[in-house]
Amino acid sequence: MVDEIAPDFCPTTSNGLPMLGLGTWENDDPEQCAESVRNALERGYRHIDTAQAYDNEEAVGEGIANADVDREEIFLATKIWTDNLGYEDVKETARESMDRLGVDYLDMLYVHWPAGAYEPEETLSAFSELYDEGLIENVGVSNFMAEDLERAIDVCDAPIAANQIELHPLLPQPDLRERCQQYDVDVVAYSPLARGQVFNHEGLQNVAARHGVSEAQVSLAWLREKGVTAIPKATGEDHLEDNWESLLVELDRSDVDTIDNVDDVSREVDPSFAPWN
Numbered sequence: 001m002v003d004e005i006a007p008d009f010c011p012t013t014s015n016g017l018p019m020l021g022l023g024t025w026e027n028d029d030p031e032q033c034a035e036s037v038r039n040a041l042e043r044g045y046r047h048i049d050t051a052q053a054y055d056n057e058e059a060v061g062e063g064i065a066n067a068d069v070d071r072e073e074i075f076l077a078t079k080i081w082t083d084n085l086g087y088e089d090v091k092e093t094a095r096e097s098m099d100r101l102g103v104d105y106l107d108m109l110y111v112h113w114p115a116g117a118y119e120p121e122e123t124l125s126a127f128s129e130l131y132d133e134g135l136i137e138n139v140g141v142s143n144f145m146a147e148d149l150e151r152a153i154d155v156c157d158a159p160i161a162a163n164q165i166e167l168h169p170l171l172p173q174p175d176l177r178e179r180c181q182q183y184d185v186d187v188v189a190y191s192p193l194a195r196g197q198v199f200n201h202e203g204l205q206n207v208a209a210r211h212g213v214s215e216a217q218v219s220l221a222w223l224r225e226k227g228v229t230a231i232p233k234a235t236g237e238d239h240l241e242d243n244w245e246s247l248l249v250e251l252d253r254s255d256v257d258t259i260d261n262v263d264d265v266s267r268e269v270d271p272s273f274a275p276w277n
Contacts, residue, residue, distance in 0.1 A: 007044040007073070010247055011224070013186045015138060015161045017108075018075055019224055020247060021047025022240075023190055023231035030059040036235045037063025041074065043244055049164075049188075049231045051079035051112055052097055061101035076101065077108035079142055079164075082116025082273070089117065090126035094135065110140035110164055114148045115273040124156040131158035140164060140188075145275045146179040153183055164188040167228060169204060169219055169259050170197060170266040177226065189223050192230040195268045203262055207255045213245075220246035222259045 010018045022040040027033045033056045037048060041064065050060045057078060064074060078101065084093040094109060109130065111123060130136045138161035141152050153160050163180050167173055167189035180187050193216050198204050204215045211218070216232070220243060223230045234240045251259075270277070 005044055005244060005247060007046050010044065010046065013227075013229060014184070015186050016075065017162065017186055017188065017229050018045075018047040019229045020220065020243065021045060021049055021075070021229065021231040023233040024048070024050045024056055024060055025054055025190065025233055027059075027233060027235055028054065028056050030056070030062075032235055033059035034063040034066065036240065038067045039237055040234070040240050041067035041069045043240055045240075045244065046073055047075040047077075047229070047231065049077045049190075050101075051110075052081040052084065052093065053079070053112060057097055057100035061103065065102055071103065075107045076103060077110065077140065078106060079110040079112035079140075082113050082118065085111065085117040085119070085123045087122045087126045090123060091130065094130055098135070105134065106136045108138045108140045108162065109136040110142045110162075111144075111152075113143045113271075113273065114141070114275050120151050120155045124152060124158075128157040138162065142190075143274060146176055148275055149179065149183065149185065153185075160185055162186040162188050162229075164190055164231075166191045166267060166269050167223065168192050168194040168198060169201070169222060169262050170194045170264050171268075172226075172260070172262075177228070181227070186229060187227070188229045188231060190231055191268050192223055192232050193219055194266055197266055197268075201262060201264065203258050207251070207258055210255075211249060211251075213249055214242055216242055217246035217249050218251070218255075218259070221249035221251050222256065225251055225256055 140162040142164040198219045
């Protein structure tokens, strides 16, 4: 049972990210969001991810405050939206995010997209200042292609700790993962269950049946095998538990090969301003 899995059972990356966390995208009912964060933390999760654009930072903060877990044990991340990526706006809205979350520092602050007001030198100089002031422990980027990541690394005085991207068995992104590894940048997977599509794929169904687990657990275990941190959204206790128990799933070489050979490709998040468009 999940209650038998201690929080320290969850592996962490070299940059200190717990490799299984809770995503909160589209968890915009304040009461439900706060309760899911509290439940996740009291189950053992120690990585919580939100964003200014999710409009739920206050509820996430309430869930953290209500959980019987010390703030220092939690890896908390949020993201600066594209409209707020000017130099002064970064510094101002980062503090506003911290106020809404009820915290005095962030473990990770991401550039949400390389779009809108994003200018590498201007934006990342503000991130570096927040880092130097101790208001953020890590600088992250999100939805960056390889060339965007390389530019960010070149101009940012603080190290780039992570690139958060859509990643799952139907969008494995091997080249981008390899480039991140070359630069010692952790990969964080959002939509790690392909917004439910992993449940309908025969190869994943077969691996799940062989282990007697869910397709979600197989997908999350596959990401962990690849060295990728996953932040699946979950609101109900059953889903929180199912995802957490993925830490007990050990895939063998044939399982990984089966998933690696999935032919279907699906990108679930594809706005017109994305750098690949």
